[in-house]
Amino acid sequence: MGRAFSGTMTVMRGETRIRRPHSRATGVSGGGEPTGQPPPSGQERNPGTPLDLDLIRAIRVNRSAVERRAATLPRRRTVKKEWQAAWLLRAITCMDLTTLQGDDTPGNVLRLCAKARAPLRRDLVDALGVADLGITVGAVCVYHALVPTAVTALEGSGIPVAAVSTGFPAGLNPFPQRLEEIRASVEAGADEIDVVITRAHVLTGDWPALYEEVRAFRDACGAAHLKVILATGELATLTNVARASLAAMMGGADFIKTSTGKEPVNATLPVGIVMTRMIREYAERTGHAVGFKPAGGIRAAKSALEWLILMKEELGDAWLSAARFRLGASALLTDIERQLEHFVTGRYSAAHRQPMV
């Protein structure tokens, strides 16, 4: 990552000139067909739709082509200097700062919450001239047992608390218990619930079962936002990922999320491409904007930028804020801080210079 800022200062010999004046009418037909255009930005929640099995079954994803897109996307786009700094700040505001360990205690969750409120060293905030932006993370994500601690610690900050739920990470607890778990976390003050699906429903192609499961989770959430973790590392194929994404959105997911962080393979760009394309497809067909959350294994500032690039390219600017985009991470924040310090000082920084998460 540091490489992006290294080397001699380059002299620009001709600027990229992209003028984006008024948009021209695209002359696209309507009639329920997707339009290729994102829906108007709105903050209303996705209510879900009836299950459209025909649409789900018709989806085909070509893995090689998607991987090619994934390989070239970060080569086609990059941000440097001020742009990179600004994008990294944006990444912080989209971060679900997370701890999901068996040895979590109120102590380390309190530390996490303090970091969530002030993710960046004060001197860096000032040097970047962004004090007015009030940069905080997107949410704090913990196990149910730590929800009360987090709620208390974040009181008044406006930072939502997310709880992982429904027998996280395997999701194989008795179904009534899983619903009860959601209700308990909402009761405890969680604003967002990250649920896991029954992977078997996907692997056996039982889309009605998956749909009903998500519907029930959504009902249990009430006003809390529902993030549906597909655990893509266990879904075998990208076509399964695409179909599960659609079923989850039809079931009323506010966000679809890649991974628990506990599967052998977590968030990858090919999976992200498939899921964001399904979000686009769903938005074009229904007008409902569903958010996306890659999680697991995102540790480098460079990866954060790649995910932002993916969102901007596949879904557009409307998906570049915490309302529709979250990065599930913990160690990532430290790396972003290091990069921002490098931007400010011109010197490569060290992790120990950043306040510990």
Place this chain on the structure above:
Amino acid sequence: MTTSVARIFETMEWGPAPEASGPALDWLKSHGGELGHFIGGRWVPPAAGETLEVINPATRAVLGRVAQGSKADVDAAVAAAGQAFPAWAALSGHARARYLYALAREVQKNSRLLAVLESLDNGKPIRETRDLDIPLVARHFYHHAGWAQLAATEFAGYGPIGVVGQIIPWNFPLLMLAWKVAPALAAGNTVVLKPAEFTPLSALCFAELAQRVGLPPGVFNVVTGDGRAGALLVEHPDVRKIAFTGSTEVGRIIRKKTAGSGKKLTLELGGKSPFIVFEDADLDSVVEGVVDAIWFNQGQVCCAGSRLLVQEGVAGRLVAKLRARMEKLRVGSPLDKAVDMGAIVAPVQLDRIRALVDQGRAEGAEMWQPSWACPTEGYFYPPTLFTDVSPAATIAQVEIFGPVLVSMTFRTPAEAVALANNTPYGLAASVWTENINLALDVAPKIKAGVVWINSTNLFDAAAGFGGYRESGFGREGGREGMWEYLKPEWEGGRGKGEGSESVPLAVAAKETTLPSSPSPLPPIDRTPKLFIGGKQVRPDQGYSRPVRGRDGRVLGEVGEGNRKDVRDAVEAAHAAEGWGRGAGHLRAQILYYIAENLSARSDEFAARIAAQTGATAEQGRAEVDAAIARLFSYAAWADKYDGAVHHVPIRGVTLAMHEPIGVIGIAAPDTHPLLGFVSLVAPAVAVGNTVVALPSTPYPLSATDFYAVLETSDLPDGVVNIVTGDKDALVRVLAEHLDVDAVWYCGGVDGARMVEEASAGNMKRTWVPGGRDWLDPRRAEGREFLRHATQVKNIWIPYGE
């Protein structure tokens, strides 16, 4: 800085990401901004003193000046290459491999310099030169270092051709250099390269790298300049082969100019490649495929997927997705690392694109461009999509060579194939479907040298690249590409046609009686007819020509075929094209059967040979036996001339399939009336071609006797057609025929020149296989013949679920 970070945080816009041009400009400065030719390992100023400006098309800034090659320059370069040739050819393959390996390493060590230089000179994005062009250049030299190492064993019996003239285009300057120079040097040839006038810099930089690795002087020479320098190279008598990549128009001129010269020729020409989308395709991936197909290198790609053929039911959705994607493309400074498209290479190209787009609109197609505007200081053109395009529209037929896509719809797979093939070109195709049955059914039916399944514009040194039809001939890359720079070691220096082929004509005897017969009864007239579509037919004109024996007596008469007979024969040959789709086993059975039936009549055929040519009975017998053995050989080959699976760096397979060329016109040698005929017809039909054969002019009766053998051997009608008459007059009709795919000519130098010249009409393949001992199976049968009878189609099939 501080306020802008906060502002950008709100807008989340793209910013500039410039690549430094300093080192590349410094390199130009190190040559004083003016570069000469690279001849004999030294920099040489232009003999005539003329120079050309080199322009950066993105800024219109002058980058420097290069030499304009004159006759003296080309002569000097060819002389240097000629001088270097014997030693270079005599080097061990291992030694040549070391040089090629060093070149590959040198390219890698200077990869960013080359990438920036290429981008400055051509206007293509640094992202492409950095990620595609230059890595592929290095890959080509590595791969061909391997062929140099293995040449002695893998190409035993073959050797280099001599001095090779190579003329490359401006769209992938250094990559096209690599595609040509690497195999040429690996095979032991020496090279004179003429880069495109718009983009000479990377070739000159490469010359410096060659100097640095100690490549022997004269092995690689560069003469810069415009088309005049290229023409001088093409016409130079000491150049033994021309390899050209560029427009079909110039390719045609080169074909005509080299006709009759004995120069070997490979041409990689234009295209209007179809990009076929079936309704079950992954449409979002298709959209990215289209981006890589037509908005790669500003669409200035010979194999660009420029004709989008979409199954009707999904056309609306795909077009909507495409337009949304186009809105997000970025056009800008090629040195910005985050642009999708850079500048068009030169104003002349920009004008051509604009004119064709205007014509497309005038002809009623609907044009769409994104709402944003291109930079104005350089030569830029926005991505453009035409819908409602009919196959009759100009923009559907001609190569635009710019970022302009035309789209059409189809209803069925058969219609998709028909539309795909509805073009004189045949370079590449892209097929998108999730149904493997459909993909593998369609791929062989498309007339194209490369077919990409669910992918596009994939290239690798291990897989051949090259066209069908008017997209040219010859392959670059892979084993198939190496053959283009080799020739059989027994072949002499020049080999212009058959040379001593001409047969002394018998003195016309006074009496023109029919052959005498031992019977007291008068002999029954036996006048062979033409053999067309499996039927014996009378010649259109109703004339016959007498056939005389060596003693001058008339042995019989044959039909005097004319152009209409040739036309009918070509139609019949096309009607029989199912022959090539059948199993090799079936073709083998029929060839064995032909041999069997010939054997049953061998005495008669031997006597006929003797009577016509004056050969002894024993010689006649030997020729018949050799013909039978030859038929056996090709029966044996019919199910054994396998293609290959190339090792390319994708998860997938690349199938190199040997496909028949189509309809081949064959002018048989005048000597060996039976064996010569069989030696050419048998390999052609063994691999699935259909044939219009013109027998020996003086000795046609062995061929006409032969059709009776064919008739009794279950050969499907139209696979072999025989037209007798004046061979050179008839072969002209074949060579000019736009629906004949290849002509093989045995005859004199003038005839060979005529055939090669006339072939330029549809860029049909030509071959002059004469000048060999037809009785020697090492020279007169086998893989060399099969290679000429087939073309390699590379089908790229990525897989993975």
